[in-house]
Amino acid sequence: MAALAGVSIKTVSRVIRGEGGVSAELAARVSSAAAMLDYRHNLAASTLRRHGQKTAAIGLVLMDVANPYAAALHRAVEDFAHERGTLVFAVSSDEDPVRQRELLNALLSRRVDGLIVVPAGSDHGMLLHEHRRGTPIVFVDRKPATTEVDSVTVDNRDGARKAVEHLAAHGHRRIAYLGDLRTIWTAAERYAGYVEGLARAGITLDPALICADLHSAAAAEAAAADLLHRKDRPTALFSAQNLVTVGLLRAQQKLGLQSDIAVVGFDDLPLAELLHPALTAVVQNPAAVGRTAAEILFSRLDGAHHPPQHEVISTRLLMRGSGEVPPAVAH
Template identity: 80%
Template sequence: MSALSESQAPRRGATMRDVAALARVSIKTVSRVVRGEGGVSPELAARVTDAATMLDYRHNLAASTLRGHGQKTAAIGLVLMDVANPYASALHRAVEDFAHSRGTLVFAVSSDENPARQREVLDALLSRRVDGLIVMPVGTDHGSLLHEQRRGTPVVFVDRMPATTEIDSVTVDNRTGSRLAVEHLAAAGHRRIAYLGDLHTIWTAAERYAGYIEGLAHTGIPLDPELICADLHSAAAAEAAAGALLDRPDRPTALFGAQNLVTVGVLQAIRKRGLQNRIAVVGFDDLPLAELLQPALTAITQDPATIGRVAAEILFARLDGDDSLPRHEVIPTRLLVRGSGEISADLRSPHSQ
């Protein structure tokens, strides 16, 4: 017996023939309307539009390439926050490598953490009838993606948890990784450990902040709100925030950058002040050539290649007919010790406490 209930089972999407029947017009008329061609009266165009809306019809831009080739397009969509981000790029490559082994192309697009842009790029991918989607979702409203899955397009979330239990997902243990970073800095004698993180509305950022709080609690360090800088969505914003912290008379002795671009900004602020060997740093996510820095960056590392591969494995299993209950795979993080996180707190410094 299928693990999916009847309400969860994929439903066939409406066809142009269905729209034509409901609107009481010819298929050719429907084709002209959905393609934006002329030669159709406003009355007929309105009937077609209303029928398409009622049937939740999506025009298939790939239909001409599908004639005589079955119903699959041999393409999947990959929606990331920014394909230029090193983490996203590594994840993209892993998905692409797995898809290539299955004779499938990957269309990768960026959402820029913008719900409207995400909806736009998803519509573009779905209009081309991609066989499935791997998505780094924006926000907490995942109703449209759940709707697409119920229409028959498998969806897998990466990096962030879905707001529903009906969608597969692959994440890392963000909270444990952040707690480990704080505990590592505390073991070097640090009591003033600043947190610098991405937008608090992002699930991963919220989890990493929670891990920071847990790390302070586990090491007996009081929470100081003045050492918390959230909603830093660029390296420039992180540099400005880190600089403000470092310019204080009671500056922190250690900084935790909870996202790769945030860590870049933190390192820039430290370098400009010549504090490379006086302020400890741990970053969440590794950076390209991080081992060449002086000192080299200590980081909580993710494994984007494994995340991408596991997400692709799940997606293609669904495409092959796997209808088991939705899966949530958690990929562990690890602490990579290189030097920046092992700088001891200078207890004799007037900047320490």
């Protein structure tokens, strides 16, 4: 390109990178030559040179980028990375450890500078190995298998406990639990909070009211419909995940029981306030989770060597109406 434009290689480099010190005439000649040669700037190569072998890109491994919680977390990471001139490659593991391994290999082969990961499964060996090799990694949403890796999680147990205690305070004794896969750390924590909430309220745990391993809205709808068709149906439902809540609400509305059965969901839903009654929810702050994780990761990329950080983001109970429905009076 330099020969075609009749300029030095250094001049071409300045024009391509948008630096000053090049006349308008020379810049036009370089741009014309680039167009003739269909030149595309190799950003990866140039960033490696400029940033001491860094690529100005990070990987973000989520459970499902379409999930509203994951989308909000993604946006927070992306906004922070943008401030630092860094690109974010976001991918979905679908809670599949094999798929996660493939995605991690793909990201690492592209030499991302660091990783923010919602880990799938309980085997974190690959991530820990990569961390020990020097790749900065921050676990989000779920705890790592060791305390040597930075993490940002939510106080899931406390949020679930507050939800159950809230329902009990409104007179409910038959409070059903509907949750995601028990192998997922967040689901296990929320179930533990449900059990603790019942104990604090003096309510005996009833295994017949527990519906776990619901990994889709359709599965949750079927489970909720079964509960609500029973003669001794629960008077309140606690949903421990946002897509589970979607299925639960579908079943409730099909049976016309919106005003008869109390509901509290863990995670908010888009337009939840437009439901009738509006959804009472344990609200997380995925934006705070994402930004905190990004802050920790970039501090590591900047050379910070402080002990591993383990940040826990609190939840809050947002009362809108569905969680305040009283138990039906027995006839």
